[in-house]
Amino acid sequence: MASLVKTFPVSLPFLRIPESSKHHFQVKVRSLDSGANSTSTGFSSDSVVVNGRSFTRGKDEVESLFDGGAVEQKEKSVAPLVDDENERFMRLSSVREKNRGKGAISEDMDVLWDDGYGTKTVKDYLIASKDMIRPDGGPPRWFCPVECGEPLKDSPILLFLPGTDGVGLGLTLHHKALGKVFEVRCLHIPVYDRTPFQGLVKFVEDTLKFEHASSPNKPIYLVGDSFGGCLALAVAARNPQIDLVVVLVNPATSFTRSQIQPLLPVLEAMPNEFHSLVPYLLSGIMGNPLKMAMVDLEDRLPPRAKIEQLSGKLTSLLGYLSVLSEIIPKETLVWKLKLIQTGSSYANSRLHAVKAEVLLFASGQDSMLPSKNEAQRLKKGLQNCQVRYFKDNGHTLLLEEGLSLLTIIKGVGKYRRSRKVDFVRDYVPPSKSEFERVFFKDGRFMQAATGTVMLSTLQDGSIVKGLAGVPTQGPVLLVGYHMLMGIELQSLVGEYLKQKNILLRGIAHPAIFGGRFESSSSEFNFQDWIKVMGGVPVAASNFFKLLSSKSHVLLYPGGAREALHYKGEAHKLIWPEQQEFVRMAAKFGATIVPFGGVGEDDLVEVTLLVLAQGSNLSNSSLCL
Structure with a gap:
């Protein structure tokens, strides 16, 4: 059963923020014999509603000061909430200026880089x-x-x-x-x-x-x-x-x-x-x-x-x-x-x-x-x-x-460069071996079963096969509908990497990053792979950092509720009433690309029907 994905680019007014300056690296050498003596930003009232959840910051919340990723925390003084959108944005922009030159790892590493895994034995x-x-x-x-x-x-x-x-x-x-x-x-x-x-x-x-x-x-x-x-x-x-x-x-x-x-x-x-x-x-x-x-x-x-x-x-x-x-x-x-x-x-x-x-x-x-x-x-x-x-x-x-050891460290969310992990600046892009593991080795059956077909719309309105109609230059915000069980995620992320060499940074449910359901026999699982392939916990600060770094962001406003929809709710949008992510996207001049898909509900329905018929035939044989 093929999936259909159509994209419609929409241009909005924007305000661009200059890029962080690139770093030049030097080799540090020091003697082990010599002795030595022995902060993400809080928002006053920013709110982004995604995955059916509002992220409004309270008065007494702890404010973090970050230095290339949060370093230390201090208690935030009680202050009145700020209602003006422009003032809120300027506060976020000032934080961006303070962190100029402390860029994300992804700025210095290519997607699908060579990690050398499998070349040594x-x-x-x-x-x-x-x-x-x-x-x-x-x-x-x-x-x-x-x-x-x-x-x-x-x-x-x-x-x-x-x-x-x-x-x-x-x-x-x-x-x-x-x-x-x-x-x-x-x-x-x-x-x-x-x-x-x-x-x-x-x-x-x-x-x-x-x-x-x-x-x-x-x-x-x-x-x-x-x-x-x-x-x-x-x-x-x-x-x-x-x-x-x-x-x-x-x-x-x-x-x-x-x-x-x-x-x-x-x-x-x-x-x-x-x-x-x-x-x-x-x-x-x-x-x-x-x-x-x-x-x-x-x-x-x-x-x-x-x-x-x-x-x-x-x-x-x-x-x-x-x-x-x-x-x-x-x-x-x-x-x-x-x-x-x-x-x-x-x-x-x-x-x-x-x-x-x-x-x-x-x-x-x-x-x-x-x-x-x-x-x-x-x-x-x-x-x-x-x-x-x-x-x-x-x-x-x-x-x-x-x-790879690095893959596991990334998958459990343990890689960081400061006291607190920063899911945007500390993110290491997927390597070539990780991509091949997810989409060619472990995901071969899913790729063959779904037979995904991607369609996009060009500027002149014509529909073409592939992703030629999707902007390559970020920031881009892809906003879509979660089909049943979210099976389209693997195909969507994989096709973007294969066709455009672009990594989609998905805004994911915080339960994926909590580790509340882990045990001593937990294997490296689908949730870990989501983190390896760019998943970010839903939060206003993460959303801001992704757009400011000109990323391609994947957002499902309906969240898990939409992916686990009830019978009769196929292709029904289950979105919150206030779509506040549009305002932040407009501030950064992000191109909003709405997309949709068909086929997953039909695929699951046919699969369940075949399984049920097989079970009935088995029971009939036993009776005979």
Whole structure:
């Protein structure tokens, strides 16, 4: 059943605001040995009615002062409401002037940028690790992977704390993407280093305090993989005053309940001659070889070609397993397991002191640690913890096929450059791999089932196939009718990206961003993808920022009520009486593009009818 979308451009009087000046970036170099001493705008009475909800600011509301994204809050004094539209707009404009030069990330990044995901595999990790493990007698240290490149200005720092291997290359598959929006530093613990757990905590803590003193208004990201998760929690518990975002990947806090702890005395007694067999014994429990081999597998190949390619990659991967015995010799492996045991006890005893935001990844096929059960325990024990569950992945989640780490951080709304997330200025546009995942891999069935057809109207009134009639230059406000279940969203956003390379910033229901219905088994879902693909929580301030940055904004005034309309309400507009978004659009000279669609109600009705008939036939067969 085809969908029909028609657009009608409407020009309105406008007042343009100058663009923010572009930034030029420089490389910052500083010594870790040197010491260091240790605000979105409130509107008086602005109201925008969207999604069936009014957003009028009250007298006693807290006003935020923002500096490239909100930095600190102060109590707003009681003031009379301002009724004059021009005065309200001038207040918003003055805020825009104050923030000149503190632009959005999207101004410096192209839509569908290359994040490099899928170009590196676990084989690259093993080859690079072999070069990193040459003994030099040095202590633990930080290094910046070359693949990360130079980040955008004002990017927060990300410190990676490795797992049992200690090499620090666990983000090999994610270096290019993370390096675009983070200052990435990875911890390397030499093979023969014997720094105790408390020493490692002190080492990371000193770096943390230095970075916080250098940029007190920016968050610091700690990504802890396995053993690194224990280290990250220990550091976070000791520094509750620092703004931290802690990302835990199958943390080893469950070591006492793991399958590997009973092996400790066996490994200690094992003769050195048999140590070369350890990598092959551990490979079965450390990760999922199949998921590792699928990282750079071409999805569009026919099934037979896929199997042949996968078979070749698995064979090639097995040839590199011997490197594990060089990365973790017998003495080092025994030491690391004892280190994990100490770190697990240390971190578990201090969970109550962790005040940081925590994002936890748990694998369903982790044969090394009971990660799924541990996620449930940590979600209850930590004060601010979100969980994403990956049912098909093993222990080495970051080296297996799945999602980019940056994609997950964006999807759960954890990426920010200041104390408070700014959904407009901190938004990272979708990459090419994210686009292909949504519209070609996960969304193939929906694309085939709907068979979407786009039509638009040119200036001379003629109707053409495609989106040629929609203005390319922003700001543009697309105002439309939500069809049943909002199924048209995927087609609409996808076609704009494919045909015009334009990202639609959709005004979304705040429930999508609240996380009220999440659990320890929540997978990366449709709501997360909405945030990745540009969804913004409905608010007057966000609407203002989008129009002022000349964005293409997608607005459904009927909201969820229209998408979940009752029987007999097909194609009925369920809009609020006052369409106040028109005034703000006029202030910015935005082109308002009304659009509509048909086909979804018919598609759902036919689908339900077919399912009902199939159920009846099944029941009839059982009766016979």
